[in-house]
Amino acid sequence: MKMLRFGVLVLALSVIAAPVLADRLKDLARIKGVRSNQLVGYGLVVGLDGSGDKAPFTNQTFRNMMNQFGITLPPGVNPNLANVAAVTVTGSLPPFAKTGQAMDITVSSIGNADSLRGGTLLMTPLRGADDQVYAMAQGSLVVGGFGAGGADGSRITVNVPSVGRIPNGATIEREVTSPFARGDTITFNLLRPDFTTARRVVEAINGYLGPDMAYAHDATAISVKAPRDPSQRVSFLSLLENINVDPAQDAAKVVINSRTGTIVVGQNVQVSAAAVTHGNLTVTIQENPEVNQPNPFSDGETVVEPNSQIAITEEPARMFKFGPAVTLNQIVQAVNQVGAAPGDVMAVLEALKQAGALRAELIVI
Template identity: 85%
Template sequence: MSMLKSLVVVFSLAMMAAGPVLADRLKDLARIQGVRNNQLVGYGLVVGLDGTGDKAPFTNQTFRNMMNQFGVTIPEGTNPNLANVAAVTVHATLPPFAKPGQELDITVSSIGNADSLRGGSLLMTPLKGADGQVYAMAQGSLVVGGFGASGADGSRITVNVPSVGRIPNGATIEREVISSFQQGDTITFNLLRPDFTTARRVVEVVNGTLGPDMAYAHDATSVSVRAPRDPSQRVSFLSILENLEVDPAEDAAKVVINSRTGTIVVGQNVKVSPAAITHGNLTVTIEENPEVSQPGAFAGGDTAITQNTQIAITEEPARMFQFGPATTLNDIVQAVNQVGAAPGDVMAVLEALKQAGALRAQLIVI
């Protein structure tokens, strides 16, 4: 029995006897290089609609081509009136290690002006990958969550999106994607959040469990581990690795602002240097009150409208608050709550603190 296989057996027993620890599993921190999803896409026709199909010219062309394949020739200049047919795109995600004969869920979306795909059936559609090869064949009846209704006067109501549907297990895999998982003498983990400290800790945990020089880091993202070549041993070996408990490094200090929703997220390590802040609002109100000026019964003249404009300026009292040295997240929250600032005001304060060099964090606006 090889040394790596012995390590697999010994550590399997150790994992069974060990108790739970407060850390993240390696499978939650990283992904294996070469083990990935692949996107598939195709173009096809949905038939059997209740008059809610599209009238796009490419739909007629696709329909003619399909009928020619069945030996049916539609005379030129004849409009087949495809009210029950819609041109669609079909897309799916091919998981790693998927084998021919397995099934995939697919999503079908109208690309013309079809009102709804409810009640339709997708005809056989090849799904291709980025290399142009066919990896799956799709066909089946659509499940559409949305619906719509319209009246003769043009009124219309729509619930959800009736032009998109799904077909559970609607595609059958025809070709396997070759994976590099079984190639080479190492397995490489790519961290989801690149960090030098986390990469170093992964190496330390792996080497502390399997022995010295079993793992090494390439950079802040990739960590390689020596692995057996035998496929069955490699699967067992990887099962051990992905369940190792690693304490990830703390993220860099960040403040994230969503200006559209007013959401502000302040990270744990954010600190503020000594600073004094005052923030107030100046409100200008302009009100137009038109007045009608009408001459007397025998005075002559025309009725006129006179504009009466009133301008009022209101300035809310601004309170000043002070941040002490090395202010923590809790101090920031308490200071903002005491002032009673709105999210827009807090955004302005944080941006000003960043420009003044007092905000010791990365300010991110999304």
């Protein structure tokens, strides 16, 4: 079983060791100022089959909505809103979104509603960080989860029935001004800041457009001289974003996921000369209770006497040696020879880091 689990680790390592290919500029960077904007709103979902909530703010919202429709509920009347649920509506306004276009939204219950399946979201304004309304949402929900319960209180739930989506459920009512056509330059921001990658991007652009067309501000931002006319700028960017660039290799890292036992070792990880031994201690406790019967006609009672057997087994620890400046394949082969499980590999890597033999950043997530 140990060798089987570690085989998954070796497979992951062999994938990382594959040669790095050139990436397009559009895969390495994003244009400064061209971004999405988060929107949020509060509304009501109606038409539920008795799975709504009973939160006090739901009643208050329902009364306010009825007042807007010209219907005043008598004081003291507490409507039973088993078919209504208070929800938050969230969405992401895409860059360059225009008035009248549609966007997807997510609807989430904020009360104690059991399910939003079959519900309809009433018209809900979606606001941005500046408290301005940028879209209006409404429509029937698509819920992937569901739940079922029995009369004895037993219940089963699949996925999350209190969250749903409405494809194209919001209509954009206000546009966000974009700085795309401003200034004489366009700035690319690298997704992974790196000085070497920034230099290679500048060299690739200047080699394609001519000298001094691009320059780097730091490890993230690269500015390129661009035409002012918006139409020409679009054509200009369509050429730039397809330029191939060889990104720099990342810093040496070892990432450990302690929850799942996953270990990922980067290609540039090296280990100084070190000897490692790792053994396993197994404690086994076996219970064999003994039953003592009384003699016939003795008026005695049957007695159960405990009988515990404890055994301690320590597997012989095998020592293996790492040579100086080993490669990734050599690290994998050395650990495979000792037959270590992922949990044992974690302990070995952490010990190597503390000893100063692991030349990489150790990240535990």
